[in-house]
Amino acid sequence: ERMSEEELAALVTRDAMIGVARVAHEKKETVTLPHRHVADMEGATALPRQSGELVFQDPWEGEAFALAVALCEQGLYRWDEFRERLIVELAAAERPEIPEEQRPSYYECWLAAFESLVVQKNILTKKRIETRATWLARSASGFASRSFLHLRWSPPEEDE
Numbered sequence: 001e002r003m004s005e006e007e008l009a010a011l012v013t014r015d016a017m018i019g020v021a022r023v024a025h026e027k028k029e030t031v032t033l034p035h036r037h038v039a040d041m042e043g044a045t046a047l048p049r050q051s052g053e054l055v056f057q058d059p060w061e062g063e064a065f066a067l068a069v070a071l072c073e074q075g076l077y078r079w080d081e082f083r084e085r086l087i088v089e090l091a092a093a094e095r096p097e098i099p100e101e102q103r104p105s106y107y108e109c110w111l112a113a114f115e116s117l118v119v120q121k122n123i124l125t126k127k128r129i130e131t132r133a134t135w136l137a138r139s140a141s142g143f144a145s146r147s148f149l150h151l152r153w154s155p156p157e158e159d160e
Contacts, residue, residue: 018054019066022073038069038079044090045083048106061107068114077121085113 003011015021020038041047047065048055056062072079089109104112118124 020069041083045086056107057105061110064107064111064114068110071118071123076123077117082113082117085117086110089113 011023013021013023016023038047054062054065056065068082071077072082086109089104089112090106093104093109115126115129119126119129
């Protein structure tokens with residue numbers, strides 16, 4: 001409330017606008033893990049970009065991206081743990097015996113890495129992920145959008 005437009009604009013970085021960094025309340029605060037590590041990934045794990053901006057082909061890709069970053073920010077795993085799993089998934093997708101048209105996309109690999117990590121860290125069980133995925137697929141089947149944010153996140157309780 002007490003800041004000028006210029007002061008507010010200085011707080012909002014490009015990384016904050018794309019969702020990989022939080023807006024710093026003090027100008028002295030620096031961007032910390034996982035923010036820079038996510039934005040600066042290079043090589044096979046580099047985020048798909050066009051003109052410097054992240055590219056998502058479908059809304060679910062952005063949602064999977066945001067979930068992975070958010071859980072890391074909450075301290076549930078280290079970013080390098082996720083990155084290592086992503087490298088494995090991307091390498092598996094490039095195996096020569098997989099026909100080009102059947103190769104998983106970058107964000108399908110991202111999602112597979114994320115799912116395996118949350119299972120390994122006991123954040124969710126494989127069964128719970130599968131139950132929710134089935135419920136979401138059925139719930140979203142009547143919608144043109146492939147985003148799940150418009151759905152209520154209340155699947156029936158499943159037995160663990």
